Amino acid sequence: MIEAAASMSALGLGLGLLLGVAARRFHVETPPIIDEIDGILPGTNCGACGYPGCRGLAEAMAEGTAPVTACTPGGRDVALQLAEIVDPGGDGDAALSDMADEEPxxxxxxxxxxxxxxxxxxxxxxxxxxxxxxxxxxxxxxxxxxxxxxxxxxxxxxxxxxxKPRTLKSWYWEKPQPKFGAGAEEYPA
Incomplete structure (x- = not known):
């Protein structure tokens, strides 16, 4: 019985050391921008964006193959934060021009x-x-x-x-419509 316990302990220790050495030798460093983008995404891995989880979307955004508006559950706030990271010198509102301003x-x-x-x-x-x-x-x-x-x-x-139903926490004013200018009805004089 003692020989069996000793042999299993030795086997476990040997395989553990082998895995530790392999983890250090074959470690692949990821770019820090991927970790930064992944930290902003909701992390629910719902797949609504069409990518396999939030990490897959973060990698695609870092490569430039996915738009910053791909995360629909995150909404406009997450897209604005992502636009600042992906294109720091660019105009965040220009990247979000195709995103509809809609309620959750x-x-x-x-x-x-x-x-x-x-x-x-x-x-x-x-x-x-x-x-x-x-x-x-x-x-x-x-x-x-x-x-x-x-x-x-x-x-x-x-x-x-x-x-989403409006509560006291989520209630907001409707965006006011312009009274004068392009697309507005003019009042009679």
Whole structure:
């Protein structure tokens, strides 16, 4: 019994040392810009951008193959921060000119159509859906990022994406429309 424990300990120590040496020898240094971009991204790895997680999007942005507006759950604020990192001397608003200024979205479950299949629960990257097997599910609005992952897997089409309801914390003034100038109706004199 002691010989078996000693041989397993020696094997574990030897393989551990081998892995430690291999980790140091084959270490690949990543550019610091990738870590900086990855730190700004939400980190939910929802895949709404079309890349395999936030790290894949950060690598694509560092290479210049992905736009700074690719992270839809992050919204305009994240895109502005990314524009400052990716193009520090450039105009951040010019990079965001194609991004629509829209309200945040969240998932909503029609509870009378929900069968409790748990497919949406398993797919949600932020654990914003609560419920049990063969029970009605619902969405925690504050945790949902509106990534659309749960909508794709719902077999009963009980989940839709809606604008995030306004609360005292998320309420804001509507953008005022110009009264004079291009595109505005002129008042009669």
């Amino acid at each position: 979205h969240v998932a909503f479950i029609f509870e009378d159509h929900c069968t409790g299949c748990m497919k949406c629960f398993k797919r949600c990257p932020t654990d914003a859906i609560i419920g049990a097997n063969k029970q009605i599910h619902t969405v925690i609005v504050d945790a949902c990022i509106g990534c659309d992952a749960c909508v794709e897997v719902c077999p009963t089409e009980a989940i839709v994406i809606r604008a």
